[in-house]
Amino acid sequence: MENSKTFLCISNYFKGADFLINLKKLGNKVYLVTSEKLRDKPWPHQYIDEIFYMEGQDVDWNLEHLLLGVGNFMKSTKIDAIVALDDYDVEKATYLRENLRIDGMGQTTGRYFRDKLAMRMRAKSCGIPIPAFCSLYNDHDINTFADTIEAPWVLKPRSEASASGIIKVFDKESLWIHINEMGNNRFKYLIEQFKPGDVYHCDSLISESKVIFSLASKYLATPMEISQGGGVFRSANIKYNSEDDKAIKKLNEQVMKGFGLKHGATHTEFIKSNDDGQIYFLETSSRVGGAHLAEMVAEASNINLWNEWAAIENGLVKESKYILPKVKKGYAGIVLTLSKFQHPNLASFSDPEVCFKVPLEYHAGLIVKSDKQERVLELLEDYGNRLANDFTAVVEQSKVTNLH
Numbered sequence: 001m002e003n004s005k006t007f008l009c010i011s012n013y014f015k016g017a018d019f020l021i022n023l024k025k026l027g028n029k030v031y032l033v034t035s036e037k038l039r040d041k042p043w044p045h046q047y048i049d050e051i052f053y054m055e056g057q058d059v060d061w062n063l064e065h066l067l068l069g070v071g072n073f074m075k076s077t078k079i080d081a082i083v084a085l086d087d088y089d090v091e092k093a094t095y096l097r098e099n100l101r102i103d104g105m106g107q108t109t110g111r112y113f114r115d116k117l118a119m120r121m122r123a124k125s126c127g128i129p130i131p132a133f134c135s136l137y138n139d140h141d142i143n144t145f146a147d148t149i150e151a152p153w154v155l156k157p158r159s160e161a162s163a164s165g166i167i168k169v170f171d172k173e174s175l176w177i178h179i180n181e182m183g184n185n186r187f188k189y190l191i192e193q194f195k196p197g198d199v200y201h202c203d204s205l206i207s208e209s210k211v212i213f214s215l216a217s218k219y220l221a222t223p224m225e226i227s228q229g230g231g232v233f234r235s236a237n238i239k240y241n242s243e244d245d246k247a248i249k250k251l252n253e254q255v256m257k258g259f260g261l262k263h264g265a266t267h268t269e270f271i272k273s274n275d276d277g278q279i280y281f282l283e284t285s286s287r288v289g290g291a292h293l294a295e296m297v298a299e300a301s302n303i304n305l306w307n308e309w310a311a312i313e314n315g316l317v318k319e320s321k322y323i324l325p326k327v328k329k330g331y332a333g334i335v336l337t338l339s340k341f342q343h344p345n346l347a348s349f350s351d352p353e354v355c356f357k358v359p360l361e362y363h364a365g366l367i368v369k370s371d372k373q374e375r376v377l378e379l380l381e382d383y384g385n386r387l388a389n390d391f392t393a394v395v396e397q398s399k400v401t402n403l404h
Contacts, residue, residue: 236333
């Protein structure tokens, strides 16, 4: 096919079908590397030239084996681009690009989008407001932090996705108990001041080092709250051109410029402090947001982040200009919970604003859209209560013991 390019996509999770499909529709050869555990997932096989499987998941892949396999593949096939579809794949993609000298994000820049300590150090050097933090390398530095920064604090794994593995700590004695439990793995964590406030996320597309699309949304129940205490996850985009909307989008542009992302999709989180009203950077990622936030963004804006990311990658390797489709300024929100039913019957959620039902087993979730934000928030409140009463699975929250 004329001007066909070859893409190697990496995903540890079953996601990104729209990306793979659009990449193929744009006239390219599409190869996928994924986990053996995902062999039976309904990948869009008709749009994928070949799938390669690796043992293990998340951080378990043997990178030397991956490099050897891709290196052997390149004996007969030229790879034009490598794309990481999930958080855990960023290191794998940057490792391959560095070793095989393929254009794209390298390992140093990649750390800004995966390593929470690197994120904070980079943000600090760029003058981006962030909560006080400290690495866990040096005992004196830790003690100084604990003595000068007001508790509570959170211990965060540097390389986990989302709110996984976060431990909230309320005093210095408890802090050192947790650090000592980590043993030689303590360097894989950081400590940060916990700032109560509203948490926002900004979902963006980047082309030629510029933010060309962004949608600011507010978690009505945050990922950390859900992971720590269970319940119903909710999020909705905020009022366009409001003070928070403008401030978050401006700060998001500072992050992308400071972190050096040249193209792709990003999901970035911020917190508006209850104490001083300032918006602080929390963390970012060079991928489409999870928990079906992409579908929520699409319903609000008519922008499918997966599709457009694929088009941006396609234009990059073909040296053709990417043009963003017309953006709608509507409102959408998502409500999602773990369900005690394998296939929950959501027929009673029948308002005309319902536009998407989450297809996952043991999950109950919906997306609603409207021209009016007030209607979206009203439905999310109602649906959240109904899901909690009738569908939510109560899962005992175990203590974090996997201090890897």
